[in-house]
Structure formats: C-alpha cells, structure tokens
Amino acid sequence: MARATTSRELRERRHLRVRKKVVGTAERPRLSVFRSLQHVYAQVIDDTQGATLAAASTLEADLRGQLDGKSKSAEAELVGQLIAQRARERGVERVVFDRGGYQYHGRVKALAEAARAAGLSF
Numbered sequence: 001m002a003r004a005t006t007s008r009e010l011r012e013r014r015h016l017r018v019r020k021k022v023v024g025t026a027e028r029p030r031l032s033v034f035r036s037l038q039h040v041y042a043q044v045i046d047d048t049q050g051a052t053l054a055a056a057s058t059l060e061a062d063l064r065g066q067l068d069g070k071s072k073s074a075e076a077e078l079v080g081q082l083i084a085q086r087a088r089e090r091g092v093e094r095v096v097f098d099r100g101g102y103q104y105h106g107r108v109k110a111l112a113e114a115a116r117a118a119g120l121s122f
Helices: 007-019 071-089 107-117
Strands: 030-035 040-046 051-059 095-100
Touching: 030 071, 030 107, 040 071, 040 107, 051 071, 071 107
Parallel strands: 030 095
Antiparallel strands: 030 040, 040 051
C-alpha cells in the first residue's frame, strides 16, 4: 500500500483508526464532527441502525443571521449549541464524541465545549 501523502489522506487514516473504537449506540449515539475550510458540520448518529438522529451546520438558515462577523470558532460554538438542543429534543442526553481525525483544538474544541455547556454529556 502506498503511503498517504496529503493532509486529507492522513486525516482520513486517523479517522478510520478512531472509528475502530468509537461506535454510537441507541443509548449513547456518536457526535461526529466534520470541518471544511469555511463550514463546520455536526451529526448525532446511531451506528447500530445507521441513522442520523440530529444534525446541524453553519450552512443552515436558522444560523445564517447569527454568523455575520463572527470568527470560525464562534460559529462552531453556535453549531455546538444547536446540535445539543436538537439532540436533547430527540431524547439524547449522553453521546460519544468523534472528532473525525481532527485535533481536539480550535473549532472542534469550541463545538464540543458548547455542546457540553448546552447539556450533552461526553
């Protein structure tokens, strides 16, 4: 197998390594984070059923008006609050965090801490 050379390939390898251990169940679904250069996305996933229970991103109309002039980390905080609110509406209190191969730093950390502050435990 050829060595991964791009940062994307390296992140995907890290993500696969993490996903061997991190599995979302009905009692404790997986909070998955993806970040692109401009946006951040979060999903609460039950891997046993293969179903997304809740989702939020910076592309949503609900958040669009609140994002103007904010930093990317501040935008990620708003997504974290929104995903926690939606998950709790679906009866999800506890999740397992899947950082998606990214460092727990910056936008990923901001989203996670905002979700914790809004009531999700992980």
